[in-house]
Amino acid sequence: MASAVAVPSQLIDWEQPEQIGLWGDAWARFRRNRLAVIGLTIVVLLILDALLAPALVHFGLLIDPLTQDVTHIEVGPGRFGHLLGTDELGRDTLTRLMYGARISLSIGIFVQAIVLVIGGTIGLTAGYVGGRVDNLLMRFTDIWYAFPDLIFVLVLVSVFGPSLLSIFGAIGIVNWVSLARLVRGQVLAIKEKEYVEAARATGSRPLKIVLRHLVPNSLGPIIVTLTFGVPQAIFLEATLSFIGVGIQPPTPTWGQMVNDGYQAVFANPSSVVFPSLAIGLTMLAFTFIGDGLRDALDPRMRR
Amino acid sequence: MSDALLRVQDLHTQFQTSRGLVRAVDGVTLEVRSGEIVGVVGESGCGKTMTALSILRLLPDPGRIVSGKIMFRDVDVTAMSQEEVQDFRGRDVAMIFQDPMTSLNPVTRVGNQIEEAMTAHNKFDVNAARVRVLDLLDRVSVPESKKRVRNYPHQFSGGMRQRAMIAMGIANEPALIIADEPTTALDVTVQAQIIELLKQLNREMGTAIMLITHNMALVASLCQRVVVMYAGRVVEEGPVEQIFTSPQHPYTWSLLRSVPRVDRERRDRLISIEGLPPDLARLPPGCKFHPRCPFAVQRCREEEPPLADVAPDQMARCWVLMRNVADDSEPMVRLRANAPGQGATGD
Amino acid sequence: MSAEVGRRSKRSASPSFRPRLPNTRAVSLSLYVVRRVLWMIPVIFFVVLITFVLMHLAPGSPWDKGGGRQLSQSVVRNLNIKYGLDKPVWQQFLLYVWNAAHFDFGLSYQYEGKTVASLILGGWPYTFTIGALAFCLVVPIGIGLGVLAALRQNTRTDYLTMTFATFGASFPNFVVGMLMIIVFGVLAYNVSGGNVSLPVTGFGLDDHLIMPVITLALLPTAYIARLTRASTLDTLRQEYVRTAWAKGLSERLVVLRHILRNSLIPVATALGPTFALLITGSVIVETVFAIPGIGRSFVTAVESRDYPMILGTTILFSVVIALANLVVDILYVFIDPRVRLD
Numbered sequence: 002m003a004s005a006v007a008v009p010s011q012l013i014d015w016e017q018p019e020q021i022g023l024w025g026d027a028w029a030r031f032r033r034n035r036l037a038v039i040g041l042t043i044v045v046l047l048i049l050d051a052l053l054a055p056a057l058v059h060f061g062l063l064i065d066p067l068t069q070d071v072t073h074i075e076v077g078p079g080r081f082g083h084l085l086g087t088d089e090l091g092r093d094t095l096t097r098l099m100y101g102a103r104i105s106l107s108i109g110i111f112v113q114a115i116v117l118v119i120g121g122t123i124g125l126t127a128g129y130v131g132g133r134v135d136n137l138l139m140r141f142t143d144i145w146y147a148f149p150d151l152i153f154v155l156v157l158v159s160v161f162g163p164s165l166l167s168i169f170g171a172i173g174i175v176n177w178v179s180l181a182r183l184v185r186g187q188v189l190a191i192k193e194k195e196y197v198e199a200a201r202a203t204g205s206r207p208l209k210i211v212l213r214h215l216v217p218n219s220l221g222p223i224i225v226t227l228t229f230g231v232p233q234a235i236f237l238e239a240t241l242s243f244i245g246v247g248i249q250p251p252t253p254t255w256g257q258m259v260n261d262g263y264q265a266v267f268a269n270p271s272s273v274v275f276p277s278l279a280i281g282l283t284m285l286a287f288t289f290i291g292d293g294l295r296d297a298l299d300p301r302m303r304r
Numbered sequence: 305m306s307d308a309l310l311r312v313q314d315l316h317t318q319f320q321t322s323r324g325l326v327r328a329v330d331g332v333t334l335e336v337r338s339g340e341i342v343g344v345v346g347e348s349g350c351g352k353t354m355t356a357l358s359i360l361r362l363l364p365d366p367g368r369i370v371s372g373k374i375m376f377r378d379v380d381v382t383a384m385s386q387e388e389v390q391d392f393r394g395r396d397v398a399m400i401f402q403d404p405m406t407s408l409n410p411v412t413r414v415g416n417q418i419e420e421a422m423t424a425h426n427k428f429d430v431n432a433a434r435v436r437v438l439d440l441l442d443r444v445s446v447p448e449s450k451k452r453v454r455n456y457p458h459q460f461s462g463g464m465r466q467r468a469m470i471a472m473g474i475a476n477e478p479a480l481i482i483a484d485e486p487t488t489a490l491d492v493t494v495q496a497q498i499i500e501l502l503k504q505l506n507r508e509m510g511t512a513i514m515l516i517t518h519n520m521a522l523v524a525s526l527c528q529r530v531v532v533m534y535a536g537r538v539v540e541e542g543p544v545e546q547i548f549t550s551p552q553h554p555y556t557w558s559l560l561r562s563v564p565r566v567d568r569e570r571r572d573r574l575i576s577i578e579g580l581p582p583d584l585a586r587l588p589p590g591c592k593f594h595p596r597c598p599f600a601v602q603r604c605r606e607e608e609p610p611l612a613d614v615a616p617d618q619m620a621r622c623w624v625l626m627r628n629v630a631d632d633s634e635p636m637v638r639l640r641a642n643a644p645g646q647g648a649t650g651d
Numbered sequence: 652m653s654a655e656v657g658r659r660s661k662r663s664a665s666p667s668f669r670p671r672l673p674n675t676r677a678v679s680l681s682l683y684v685v686r687r688v689l690w691m692i693p694v695i696f697f698v699v700l701i702t703f704v705l706m707h708l709a710p711g712s713p714w715d716k717g718g719g720r721q722l723s724q725s726v727v728r729n730l731n732i733k734y735g736l737d738k739p740v741w742q743q744f745l746l747y748v749w750n751a752a753h754f755d756f757g758l759s760y761q762y763e764g765k766t767v768a769s770l771i772l773g774g775w776p777y778t779f780t781i782g783a784l785a786f787c788l789v790v791p792i793g794i795g796l797g798v799l800a801a802l803r804q805n806t807r808t809d810y811l812t813m814t815f816a817t818f819g820a821s822f823p824n825f826v827v828g829m830l831m832i833i834v835f836g837v838l839a840y841n842v843s844g845g846n847v848s849l850p851v852t853g854f855g856l857d858d859h860l861i862m863p864v865i866t867l868a869l870l871p872t873a874y875i876a877r878l879t880r881a882s883t884l885d886t887l888r889q890e891y892v893r894t895a896w897a898k899g900l901s902e903r904l905v906v907l908r909h910i911l912r913n914s915l916i917p918v919a920t921a922l923g924p925t926f927a928l929l930i931t932g933s934v935i936v937e938t939v940f941a942i943p944g945i946g947r948s949f950v951t952a953v954e955s956r957d958y959p960m961i962l963g964t965t966i967l968f969s970v971v972i973a974l975a976n977l978v979v980d981i982l983y984v985f986i987d988p989r990v991r992l993d
Binding site: 140143144147148149150151152153155156157158159160161232236239240243244245246259262263266270273274277280281284285288289292 | 693695708823825837934938939949956961964973976
Binding site: 360362390391392393394395398399401403406407408409410411412420421424425456458469472 | 889890891893894895896897898899900901904908909912913916986987988989
């Protein structure tokens with residue numbers, strides 16, 4: 002057999018590995034987590050409910066939550082046209098539940114917005130400016146962390162009264178600490194990276210660089226933290242309402258409904274069960290979503 | 305030559321993952337003789353670490369040894385009970401891992417970790433154990449052993465940590481030490497020291513060593529025989545000098561050409577191997593190296609070559625044979641005329 | 652390493668020489684403890700300050716009792732003098748701090764003639780009993796469940812325990828408390844004709860304790876279980892666990908000495924927040940089960956704007972939590988040798 006001179010052959014492109022973007026990958030992993038999907042479904046339904054409830058009342062599909070059907074006080078579920086029964090003033094439980102969702106979701110969203118603004122600003126400033134400002138802010142954060150959240154919220158509400166604004170503000174104010182620490186950590190990590198130095202060498206303003214790198218890198222953990230903050234906020238508001246210093250009647254909130262139901266727990270236990278389930282399921286849903294997001298965005302879990 | 309101490313026979317280790325069945329070890333047969341130093345080389349993902357883990361039955365979930373035998377002296381490791389395996393590990397065969405920082409328990413004192421390796425297999429009274437630990441640390445040249453025994457791993461330097469790992473490995477004087485990339489995480493100067501230490505242990509204690517690495521230079525300085533792996537299978541094996549002077553498999557040849565050598569003239573370009581390592585869940589048909597092989601022919605794409613003798617004491621898994629590699633001209637290749645196993649190369 | 656004491660060094664040439672303490676870990680440890688304890692003081696001070704300021708921002712005076720019963724001006728003036736409310740705010744604050752340091756938190760507005768301190772002391776045994784019992788449940792059960800779930804990851808045990816933990820963390824404790832009352836109080840009563848049921852209100856060193864303690868313990872247990880599981884899973888991925896197996900250690904040794912020893916470290920730091928959860932939880936549990944502890948006093952104080960009581964209780968809670976965190980921080984140094992003490 003004659004010898005042949007070697008000729009490099011064409012490179013056979015065998016199975017070039019697929020490159021998927023981080024977000025697409027995260028979404029795929031999220032979708033595979035059944036609990037997270039269930040959670041998301043529940044939240045979507047809640048949002049729809051919150052948006053549509055007044056419309057449904059307007060079109061007569063739903064009883065007005067303020068209407069008192071005095072002939073049918075504290076009836077059980079499924080009787081006299083009240084799917085879930087009525088409360089001690091004859092108001093329909095189902096519609097009050099649906100209206101309560103509006104409050105709970107608002108609490109969740111607006112409180113997290115406050116948390117994002119306060120915590121984000123403080124974290125960003127502390128991390129970016131560094132030095133004594135950082136030290137000072139972190140001491141301040143430590144002091145703030147020493148307040149037990151429920152206690153402080155109750156204190157604030159006792160001072161400023163149970164208005165919507167004061168409750169939103171109070172809950173937001175007690176919860177910004179973990180977000181601030183997270184943001185600060187991210188900013189510090191970015192500051193260390195060489196590309197900040199490199200960009201400064203070319204004359205870009207450092208703040209812009211940090212922001213531009215901060216957002217994509219920390220968006221994931223920030224979203225997860227905010228998501229986990231929602232059930233916390235809902236819990237605090239429900240507790241306030243349960244004690245009686247939350248959002249005042251006649252605006253229905255789930256915590257209030259639990260409290261009212263508690264008074265009548267021996268006569269009509271279901272009036273406690275339904276709002277309790279509402280609170281619990283909503284908190285569960287957000288917790289599942291939070292878990293799902295955290296697992297989906299965790300870079301270590303790549304197989 | 306002495307008897308085979310460890311004989312891996314047609315080992316198949318697989319992982320059932322969401323992306324499919326990964327054949328991490330796909331029919332590996334290799335042998336380590338008593339007192340011998342064998343190098344197992346290949347790029348990341350070629351199955352060398354999985355082979356080592358299979359030997360010690362340390363496969364992570366969902367890995368499974370699917371078929372094959374691992375004969376240590378005359379016992380089949382794959383058939384051992386859980387208790388027997390625990391006795392076997394650390395006493396008959398010890399393993400040292402790549403990164404000594406993460407391989408040592410950070411919250412336990414180093415002395416205790418070494419002592420643990422000993423007391424797992426033998427009863428020692430407290431003082432005897434302590435004395436022996438100090439002795440082991442001295443043997444691996446850890447300075448100030450009395451003080452170091454009480455330290456935690458983070459107080460050790462990288463090289464010292466690896467020495468401590470080695471001390472743990474030799475604590476029971478095993479017949480074989482498997483060293484998985486023991487120097488990769490260390491500085492170059494420290495690398496040389498660790499290799500020297502291993503050589504010394506082999507000389508003094510007669511311990512066989514299976515050195516797993518992707519670094520051909522290490523193999524050259526330490527090993528007597530070398531086994532080259534690719535895509536979960538052995539593609540070449542033989543004595544080190546022979547393999548280095550006349551590699552028969554194109555992969556081995558490429559590996560050798562990618563190592564910069566002081567004794568060659570500077571006009572040589574370093575050649576890197578094109579392409580990416582194969583996806584072990586989706587292997588190509590025929591020879592697994594053919595997509596990256598500069599000498600592939602039609603037969604390579606269709607039929608996987610068996611591992612066959614290509615020279616005295618040397619085996620390769622290839623349809624093509626390589627000549628004239630010593631002088632850096634373009635290598636000559638020759639297709640094997642005979643069916644495999646029917647004869648040596650000879651022109 | 653020798654210790655150079657100040658006296659000897661005065662003879663040395665350098666004028667700004669400071670006496671050096673021996674550079675041992677024991678010394679660093681003591682300094683660390685001292686630093687942490689000292690740090691508690693400004694924290695507590697600011698807590699008191701902020702809460703005090705808030706109390707004074709509250710609209711209306713404490714004498715505006717609801718129900719339209721207005722007190723006459725002279726009575727109000729006398730009350731103000733009596734309670735020291737006529738002085739400037741900063742003086743009131745300093746006075747308060749001074750008194751507080753002597754454990755005098757003033758008089759309650761709700762209950763005529765009773766001091767805040769006495770009310771707190773009165774409620775303390777109840778709160779402490781329930782809290783301590785709950786803690787004794789939380790730690791072993793939480794850690795146990797978490798470790799079990801991690802070691803049997805993705806099996807039914809894992810899913811069951813984690814589902815339990817997630818539910819426990821998602822239903823607010825007042826919800827749980829009430830559901831328990833309904834099931835074990837009302838339903839059990841109805842179903843069993845009055846024989847088998849748990850008492851739903853009040854305190855007693857008997858089965859009165861069962862429901863409140865379980866309700867209080869539920870959320871912290873769930874939290875600890877989730878954390879322990881995550882930490883153990885993380886530890887299981889570490890290389891040193893593989894080294895331990897490779898040495899031929901038995902499963903028991905690997906789990907105890909290598910896995911648990913490491914995975915419980917983050918859990919220890921979580922004990923501080925767990926303590927805080929127990930305290931805030933007690934507020935609600937005592938309200939639901941009508942237990943006369945400090946938590947319930949706090950709630951009634953909030954409802955009736957009893958500011959001295961609110962202030963005193965808040966300070967107490969914050970101090971207790973700060974102390975718990977301090978203890979945890981100090982303990983942590985002992986369990987993790989990698990910690991730097993500077």
